Amino acid sequence: MGIAMGTDIGLDIAALILLGILFTSSILRRMTNDISNRIFLLLIFVVAASDVFDIISVLLDRNPNADIHMLYMTHLGYLVMHFLTAPVYLLFFISLVDTWHKLKKDIFLQIVMIAPSLVMLAAFILNTSTGLVFSVDNGYAHGPWFSLMYINTIIYVIFDVVCLTQYRELFSLEDIIALVAVMLFALGGMLTQMLVPNNLIEMFCGSVSLLILSIYIQRPEDYVDSVTRLMKHSAYARDMKRTYYNDKHVTVIMLNIGNYDSVKSMIGFDPAMELLKKVAGKVHDINKKLHGHAWLYYLDNGRFRIVFSGKNIKRVDAVAEELNRQLKQPMNFNGFDITLSPFIVIARCPEDMVDFKMLMSFGADFHKKNYYTGSVMRAGDIYSKNQLDIQTNMDAIIESALANDRFQVYYQPIYSITQDRFVSAEALIRLIDPDHGYISPEAMITAAERNGAIHKIGEIVFEKVCQFIASDDFAKLGLDYIEVNLSVAQIMNSDLPDVILSTMKKYNVSPDKINLEITETAAAYAQDVMTENLDKLTKAGLSFSLDDYGTGYSNMKRVIQLPLKIIKLDKSFVDENNNPKMWIFLENTVKMLKDMKMEIVVEGVETQEMLDAFSDLKCDFIQGYFFSKPIPKSDFVAFISDANKAS
16 A cells, blocks of 8 residues: 555644644643653654654655655654554553552553554564565555554553543543543544545644643643742642552652741732742752652642652651751841741651541641641651541531531539629530540531531520520529620621521520620621621620630720620630739720620639639639539539539
């Protein structure tokens, strides 16, 4: 079979132009230097080289005086490069699923994958003396072994299909459609040119396949952070999901700049972006200097990740220590020094972080849950596995607790200094999970506010409190009221008044038996919904207290505007009561609040000395471990009965 003199190379030229555009685009788009992008560039080169050889060979075929050796070499170059496209495509698919570590261990699979290429290489070598693949003596013609080209190519396409099918969970539907389209274009072009040799469409279909890959698969703009030029959160999530799916062992250096928000507030947005560039530069330079060969990521909000695999894991400690040393040094920025707080944790995956969800959950805020020591930490030393499991599975724990009525209400007594007796209590949510045991209220409430469960939890707490107030046990205790906390999310919910008032009506609870607590954080909000909710509930006869007063969010004008009856001084005042300046501040704060006809509760009192000091200061109520920690309802009833009987 030969190629006619009238063969049109227009599609080949169009393909070469498209490939040139793709290569230029790949460079200008600053594609990342990971292996899939390197193989993609190799694909462009192989297809382009094949296209160039095809164009030259066709032009030489048209020239009756062409050198026979040159003619042979150009056709051989075209066929070799053309065949190499198939195995390089397979390498590209393997890079997308990141299974190199598995391939290295499977010798049989390596042989199976290399065999078609070895067979074709042997055929090309033998062709020099036999002409079994092709010949050019009497014009270019296919030999009896030429079909090996198509057979071996189809074998590699089957490998591609198996790879895509086996690891389909790693791809989105859009990715799968794109990859299938790539194979169909390549196969369609090959079969068309096989049936109609004068129709040089194969190279054009190959270039269109690469265009599809460029648009839908190789998208550096989706994976490269525009500020730091490191790979961003989406790339980190993609790569770590692949890591866990493929049982690949890696070690991650997690860098969270603990004071990033404060620094950004101080220097402004644009300078903060320049600061991030400097930190990213240090991360890159240290990794390069110490031959870490790690993958570098910038997630967001001052969080960086450095991922090591294979033999490079041995560089982890050196890179982490050098990074910590450099980042702790003051950085001169716009004429003044900035000192960062780099929280650095080394995490082995999956040894320390058993799955992807745990990795992401732990990395999000470990800097907020640990004191800054200035030393490199290890994930295994920070939290026990049970704590990590709780943090990772908090949403499921909350969902199960709601379904199985596991939330309990504990009560902490509040003592009246003037009456010398316990007059009220604060209701506090508690959760004991059958698998994980005691769940931290702070962690649980934070998660519940994030996933929206806080509203249902709040309704459960309020209903249990109303049940208690309506009981004979409560009536016998002679308590004035029970305090119930409202979260920021609850106070911003327009349905809150209806929920509270309907529940009180259901249990025939008088409004004077309920005091609702809002935090300083909630009070700092000026939304109309919150103001409207407070007004409705106040008109219904409920009173309000401000919890955690003095933790840093207070807007005194806002506090004055709110319908508050009680101010609860935060435990931080108690902890520093020996500070003369703090005591002056306390004396004036108490006087100011008293002049505004507000009652004062002091939280966190743990000693007789503290009790006497705040009693002398003429505060109204005391709450703290000196009297009792939060206790279950039955224990609370017994405690109040005994204590008030004695008093």
